[in-house]
Amino acid sequence: xxxxxxxxxxxxxxxxQSMTLLCAQDMNHEYMYWYRQDxxxxxxxxxxxxxxGTTAKGxxxxxxxxxxxxxxxxxxxxxxxxxxxxSVYFCASxxxxxxxxxxxxxxxxxxxxxx
Amino acid sequence: GNSVTQMEGPVTLSEEAFLTxxxxxxxxxxxxxxxxxxxxGEGLQLLLKATKADDKGSNKGFEATYRKETTSFHxxxxxxxxxxxxxYFCALLKDDKIIFGKGTRLHILP
Numbered sequence: 001x002x003x004x005x006x007x008x009x010x011x012x013x014x015x016x017q018s019m020t021l022l023c024a025q026d027m028n029h030e031y032m033y034w035y036r037q038d039x040x041x042x043x044x045x046x047x048x049x050x051x052x053g054t055t056a057k058g059x060x061x062x063x064x065x066x067x068x069x070x071x072x073x074x075x076x077x078x079x080x081x082x083x084x085x086x087s088v089y090f091c092a093s094x095x096x097x098x099x100x101x102x103x104x105x106x107x108x109x110x111x112x113x114x115x
Numbered sequence: 116g117n118s119v120t121q122m123e124g125p126v127t128l129s130e131e132a133f134l135t136x137x138x139x140x141x142x143x144x145x146x147x148x149x150x151x152x153x154x155x156g157e158g159l160q161l162l163l164k165a166t167k168a169d170d171k172g173s174n175k176g177f178e179a180t181y182r183k184e185t186t187s188f189h190x191x192x193x194x195x196x197x198x199x200x201x202x203y204f205c206a207l208l209k210d211d212k213i214i215f216g217k218g219t220r221l222h223i224l225p
Contacts, residue, residue: 042217050211090158106158
């Protein structure tokens with residue numbers, strides 16, 4: 001049981017390049033989330049999903065797209081990266097944890113630098 | 116919209132001091148409330164939660180009580196340790212979305 005994993009851990013992009021961040025969970029959770037964390041801003045919700053095949057916008061969705069083709073994976077895409085997207089990106093899943101109580105699990109984060 | 120406001124840091128305390136980190140929320144209806152902790156270089160870990168008014172969440176000596184009348188969920192610990200140094204986030208869950216406060220950095224001095 002690996003929990004929530006994120007790929008890659010670190011990436012440097014040039015302005016205008018594209019990339020996809022992968023989030024995977026092995027807990028069969030329905031809900032998955034993408035956040036960005038910036039100094040002094042806390043975590044801001046980019047997009048989320050309430051189940052396979054669904055996606056919805058969060059607080060700061062512009063410049064990002066997501067897909068949830070498989071229940072265990074939630075992909076975050078940047079079609080044309082901008083320096084303002086330099087951030088640490090966290091994925092999370094929500095569902096039953098140990099003992100059946102609902103809880104949330106976060107991945108270790110992806111650090112993205114856009115030059 | 117739904118939002119969370121928590122006290123700005125950093126908060127610096129001596130070991131064994133009493134800790135309070137204030138958190139208030141704005142939401143329609145009855146959100147679930149959470150405290151998360153983030154240690155340097157790591158992701159967030161759920162510290163405690165409460166799902167209805169007057170519930171008290173507790174874990175590792177930390178406590179927080181869901182106060183509907185004051186829309187608050189303040190985090191407390193009676194005697195902090197150096198190992199408690201981290202960033203603490205208050206959050207709410209409403210309409211499937213988890214919304215976070217900006218975080219409070221806590222420094223504990225030996």
